[in-house]
Amino acid sequence: MRITKILQLPFLLSCSFKSTAITRINSGRLCFLPSVIQGIFFYSSLPQQKQEPPNSNSPVGSPARIQKLIASQTDPLLAKEIFDYASSQPNFRHSYSSCLTLILKLGRSKHFSLIDQLLVQLKSNGYPLTPILFSHVIKLYGEADLPGKALKIFYTMMEFNCQPSVKHLNRILEILVSRRSYIRPAFDLFRNAHRYGVEPNTKSYNVLMRAFCSCGDLSVAYQLFNEMFKRDVIPDVESYRILMQGLCRKSQVSRAVDLLEDMLNKGFVPDSLSYTTLLNSLCRKKKLREAYKLLCRMKVKGCNPDIVHYNTVLVGFCREGRAMDAFKVLEDMAANGCLPNLVSYRTLVNGLCDEGMFDEAKNYMEEMISKGFSLHFSVIHALVKGFCNVGKVDEACGILGKVLKHGEAPHVDTWMMITPRICDTERMEEVLDEILKIEIKPHTRIVEAGVGLEDYLIRKRGAKRRRS
Structure with a gap:
């Protein structure tokens, strides 16, 4: 396919490439047409795009230009092909930003095998890999819940002549102990860290202490705690x-x-x-x-x-x-x-009701209302039940009247308890009048109170008919 024809394709004009630019071969591996990759570089060098001027020493331009191309790709595999294509060009060497950008793209799309290959490729080509880059790789493995990979990175760093720091150690320890089966490997890494020039700090000890406490092994946690003082690590x-x-x-x-x-x-x-x-x-x-x-x-x-x-x-x-x-x-x-707060009052009112101190509980309920707190179902139920149990039905009705006037409605269980006791009193009509003024929800409807209310309404209707 000629480059001029490729550039006429709509997806190339937006510099966003989809699976239509990919040829799948029998092995299942995705490979990108060289002409498409060339088209990308040709298009990115057009003056109307205001790209950086190409590097005269390389046909693909400057490392900054390549980094922007890699960053602009939504398909990580295409970004990898661009990276490899640029690597094969004479007089070209990728920047640190390009390497990091590609690693992040591959990691977020979970192409971890490609990350491993890329690290080997960078090492063979003499690229200096920094501790920050390995920090990003460790984070990617942690987010993907791959503790074994994160542990391997610690040893891989030294193969790249990159000295791990205590921050790398702590991050790997956190990833390892998130899986109970990896607590022992984490402990072994902690114990041997000094052999690799890393001295555990307070955070290192805390990570392991928390892990052993969580799994119930307090003896090891205590051992680590006491060891901190011996090693001049301040807890x-x-x-x-x-x-x-x-x-x-x-x-x-x-x-x-x-x-x-x-x-x-x-x-x-x-x-x-x-x-x-x-x-x-x-x-x-x-x-x-x-x-x-x-x-x-x-x-x-x-x-x-x-x-x-x-x-x-x-x-x-x-x-x-x-x-x-x-x-x-x-x-x-x-x-x-x-x-x-609401929990304070609710706890105290319920506690007072449990001990039969209903008048004191009522005072705190009124204090709750005066301070704008919404009465919890348990508060209303405890007070109504308490007054009913000691034969103070009028006080229970008074509680209902107050809560209904403030837009609250007792739970169905409360209705079922008090309805049979007040159906034969004059307070029932007063209560029903207040109910009609507020919104009654499924879990507070008085109609769910059952037979007692039904009998009351039947008698009420019969009395009206007799009077008429």
């Missing part, structure tokens, strides 16, 4: 937190608290997540006194408690039937400038 807040989280997962919360004390004695300031881990574990172990003391110490030790910390302890108290102690937590929140 950070994350190092302590990783080990504390591992201990808490093993229900060894007392040892985790001891580790916190050691952390404070060494001058570290625990972060918010470290405290959250300990508070949650203490509450689940029903060590509420220790949890509350830790909550009070946080501010003194340089970490202001947030809503998550307060709610964790508040939930712990209410779960154990100590709603009165939860009052104190709520007061502390306000005193420290941390405003209660």
